[in-house]
Amino acid sequence: MDSLTQIVLGAAVGEVVMGKKVGNKAMLYGAIAGTIPDLDVLASHVTDTVTALEIHRGFTHSIVFCVLFAPALGWLVSKYETHKHVKDWAWLFFWAFLTHPLLDAHTTWGTQLFWPLDLRLAYKNIFVIDPLYTLPFLGCLLIAMWYKRTSKKRRFYTYLGLILSSSYLFITVILKGLAYLQFEKALTDQNITYIKMDTRPSPLNTILWNANVETKDHYLLGSYSFFDTAPMSFTAYPKNTALLGDLILHEKVKRMIAISEGWYTISENNGQLYFNDLRFGLMSLEPSSQDFVFRFLIETHPNGVVTFTEQPRNRENARQLMAALWSRIKGN
Known part of the structure; x- marks a missing residue:
């Protein structure tokens, strides 16, 4: 806390x-x-x-x-x-x-x-x-x-x-259980086959809950407010682990995967690789946003050393997120 x-x-x-x-x-x-x-x-x-x-x-x-x-x-x-x-x-x-x-x-x-x-x-x-x-x-x-x-x-x-x-x-704890049941029902209703699911509250409240859902090749991210009236939707993010290549065998990459408990995706932008920790969600509620709260640049140096550099968060995005969250809490 x-x-x-x-x-x-x-x-x-x-x-x-x-x-x-x-x-x-x-x-x-x-x-x-x-x-x-x-x-x-x-x-x-x-x-x-x-x-x-x-x-x-x-x-x-x-x-x-x-x-x-x-x-x-x-x-x-x-x-x-x-x-x-x-x-x-x-x-x-x-x-x-x-x-x-x-x-x-x-x-x-x-x-x-x-x-x-x-x-x-x-x-x-x-x-x-x-x-x-x-x-x-x-x-x-x-x-x-x-x-x-x-x-x-x-x-x-x-x-x-x-x-x-x-x-x-x-x-x-009770609210988490109730939200979990709603996510589970939505996945069943939409005939989505999944491996595991992880839920957590959104910032500053326990009315709006987020879920990470693992499927074979993607992670699905969804949200549920106790004031929702419309059906739940999920946004798919490809795992992209193939982008790591041989790096997936590197000791430091393995440690980072362990820290994230396996909840991560790899993204590429302008030839640079990024490790996105899914456990803490996004800085935006926009569909398919790539603005993850914890995003790390992966760099391989000439001497073979691999480093992870946490990417700075945009404060303006944080303010916009708070406004969007308040609107989302009130229901979809």
């Missing part, structure tokens, strides 16, 4: 663990702990694109990280805070660290909670930014801050925020 959401969740967890003992400092340290796992994004500044993608939401989002670093940071904080119980601080950091990847596991990218095992949890039932999850939670926490640490109302509003956000998360 986005940084604000993880700060709010971390602060709430800190309050639950140590709020009665240290007051707002529990929220402060919980908020800090809630952001620490995302420091793995710094890897993009010191390593290549493929390795950075592999690292993202890996070790720092694992149980191993929680177990190793919570006691260390708990000990460090106890050295300069007036509350000297290392166990209390370690427990705060442990739960703030652990709830971070547990929440991230509900997003499209997911987390490697059981690192070093090569198993990424990605339930794909909530977008990385969802105001309905975050804003009520934040409001409850801001109210709780104004009460004394021993106040029952402080605990009430903290738990209310946790209950509201968790309830919404549970509802998104």
